[in-house]
Amino acid sequence: ADSAASNAARDRNGQLTKPPGALGRLENLAIWYAGWRGDAQPQINAPQVIIFAGNHGVCAQGVSAFPAEVTAQMVANFEHGGAAINQLAKAFSARMDVHALSLDTPTADFTQAPAMSEAELLEALQTGWAAVDPQADLLVTGEMGIGNTTAAAALAAALFGGTGADWAGRGTGVDDAGLSRKAAVVDAGLALHDSADPLEALRCLGGRELAAMAGAIAAARHHRIPVILDGFICTAAAAVLEKTHAGALDHSVAGHLSAEGAHQRLLDALGKTPLLNLGLRLGEGSGAALAIGVMKGAIACHSGMSTFAEAGVSDS
Amino acid sequence: ADSAASNAARDRNGQLTKPPGALGRLENLAIWYAGWRGDAQPQINAPQVIIFAGNHGVCAQGVSAFPAEVTAQMVANFEHGGAAINQLAKAFSARMDVHALSLDTPTADFTQAPAMSEAELLEALQTGWAAVDPQADLLVTGEMGIGNTTAAAALAAALFGGTGADWAGRGTGVDDAGLSRKAAVVDAGLALHDSADPLEALRCLGGRELAAMAGAIAAARHHRIPVILDGFICTAAAAVLEKTHAGALDHSVAGHLSAEGAHQRLLDALGKTPLLNLGLRLGEGSGAALAIGVMKGAIACHSGMSTFAEAGVSDS
Structure with missing residues (x-):
């Protein structure tokens, strides 16, 4: 971040017609945003939502x-403007782009093999990086992917x-038996793969849309575009960057606390306090888009x- | 509220392309709003903010x-577009109106006499009622008033x-001595006035802008316009209606939790859960406007x- 711009923004904040601190967290958000944009009096004119x-x-x-099959059906729904994220992007005047990543070639079942090859991981990271509009001034990354x-x-x-029990949640709504299966599946994946390296964990256990989100969030930092993180899946993908390089998510704010099981635990691990807490657990970048x-x-x-x-x- | 419209909205909500409940509180907000508007598929096109x-x-x-003097200075600031609420109203495409209520004739010091005569109370309530645009589809009432x-x-x-100690807070930022003075002043007011009747409490202890907010919130219900309550002062004014007639605030949602001391206590007493919690304590309707x-x-x-x-x- 640009400390001259944040200092100038902090100075301006102190002169605005309000009692000191009366806008609460909005004041720190503005100073943080000003720093990343290198502009003490910035505007938000071009938010981008990428699914x-x-x-x-x-x-x-x-x-x-x-x-x-719902993954492809929902991609069509995004393209036709019928999903929740379409309405939220429109409500907050954000550009929205959709990237379907090799839907006909699912990742490998991580209980049997690494989810992706190195080439597949790299391609997904690059797709994410290239999806970011360098002219955007705020980024939301969202996802769709059954499983x-x-x-x-x-x-x-x-x-x-x-363990799996610590991190598995109900997702789109599995029952108790489904939740136990998820936890066991996670444990099986952890037992199979050597995932000490964050990018290797992403390759072996993640998925293309998670890798693409990580690539996009890294690109946003390169372009000095502040990011609003969405829920559990987006935050897990972003965490790969933070574990690779401490501070890599300093340009990111947590948009909301998802109702998906372990999102609070994940935000605590990253030291991020969510802007909203409205019980959303949809994905698609919806909670982050609301925080725009x-x-x-x-x-x-x-x-x-x-x-x-x-x-x-x-x-x- | 119109139960046919809320039932139809609940039915529609169950058919939308998302897992059941995945939009969390947004789903209940939409069903509630649909009921008050009498429209299962409503739009928000004309929010009104009144200060x-x-x-x-x-x-x-x-x-x-x-x-x-700051009260009048801030009214000029509202009229020239320079306050926080001007920016928020513009950001969420809300019409904004400002009503300065007899600023040259402050209410009486309630430690010495009733704050308002019956005629003054009635005039303020009527000003509030008349300020609401019957064509508005969402209402925020805000206030400005030193003290x-x-x-x-x-x-x-x-x-x-x-007692005063339970309800007094730091307002625009008084120190510990000021906070003690506020608590003692509240206790003196409570001792002086017989305020068992809610409207009589408003007359003896309140103020013109509080009465006007109560009048506007009552008018909104008459016009079936849902209301977003702002912070401590707005909520206290609104509470007069609820204490007069239980359920009188069913058309209202709490926009945010203010950092002003006893707002949580007040919301608990009304059974309202705030939409936002971002540490704002500015008034002007700012927290409610953000919740638009x-x-x-x-x-x-x-x-x-x-x-x-x-x-x-x-x-x-």
Whole structure:
């Protein structure tokens, strides 16, 4: 981040027509955003939402309440404008892009083999990197992939320790038996793969859409585009970057706390406090897209308000 | 609320392309909103933000960190577009109106006399009622009034019991001595006035902008316009309606949890769970205005998403 810009933003914040600190977290969000944009009085004019979709071999283990065909059906729904994320992107004037990643070639079942080859991992990371518009000024990455809460749970366990039971959740709505299966499947994956290296954990246990999200979040940092993280799957993918290089997610804020089981645990491990807590557990970037509104409000106040001197208001 | 519309909205919600419950609280917000609007697939096109400003005789007791002139200065700032609420109203495409209520004639110091005469109370309630645009489809009421956290604390204590120490907070930022003064001032007001009747409590301890907010919130119900409540002062004013007639705030949702001392206590007393919790304590309707974004997101999803049948997505 640009410390001259954050210092200038902090200085401006202190002069705005409000009691000190009265805008709460919005004030720190604005200063943080200003630092990454290198602009003490920034605007949000071009948010981008990118949805990555992938299929998962681990679905063969019965880990989802929905059949794998739903991934492609939902990609069509995204393309036709009918999903929740379409409405949220439109409501907050964000550009939305959809990338379906080799849906006809699911990853390998990670209880049997590494989910991806090195070439497949690299391709997914590159797709994510290239999907980011360098002119965007705020990024949300979302996902669709039947079975991907299981992949995310396995990845989180590999990155932060713990067992399947610690990280598996109900996803789209599995019953108790399904939840136990997910935990056992995660444990089997952890036992099979040597996943001490974060990128190797992503390759062996993750999936193409998780890798693409990690690639996009890394690209956003390169382009100085602040990121709003979505729920459990997005945060697990992003955590690969943080475990690879501490501080790699400093340009990212947690958009919301998902109702998906272990999202709080994952945010705690990353030291991120969510902006919203409304019980969403949909994925698609939906919680993060809703938080675009909070970011827009924060930046509108910071950059649009008058100072005490400009407004002729007594500041004490 | 219109039960046919809420039932139809609940039915629609069950058919949308998402796992059941995956949009969390957004789903119930949409069904609630549909019921009040009498429309199972509603839109939010015309939110209205109304700011009421008043001055307070109790400022003579040294209860604020800012001088009373700031009320009029901030009204000018609202009119020139320089305050936080101007930026938030613009960010969420809300119409914004400002009503300055007899700023040159502060209410009486409630430690000495009733804050308002019956005629003054009635005039303020009517101003609030008349300020609501019957064509609005969502209402935020905000306030500005140096000294009004003290009036709101006294009102809350009269309505819900407890002492000044239970309800007084730091407002725009008083120090420990100021906080003790506020608590003692509230206790003096409670001792002086017989405030068993909620409207009489509003008259004796409240202020013109509080009464106007209550009038506006009542008018919104008449017009079937859902309301987003702001922080401590707005919620205290609204509570007068609920204490007068249980259920009178069923058309209202708590926009945020303010950092002002006793807002949580007040929301608990009303059984309202806030949409946002971002540490704001500015007033002006700012927290509620930020929550317009959440409401817009909820309604955009509910009314814009495709059903499983429309999208050709397998629903299990």
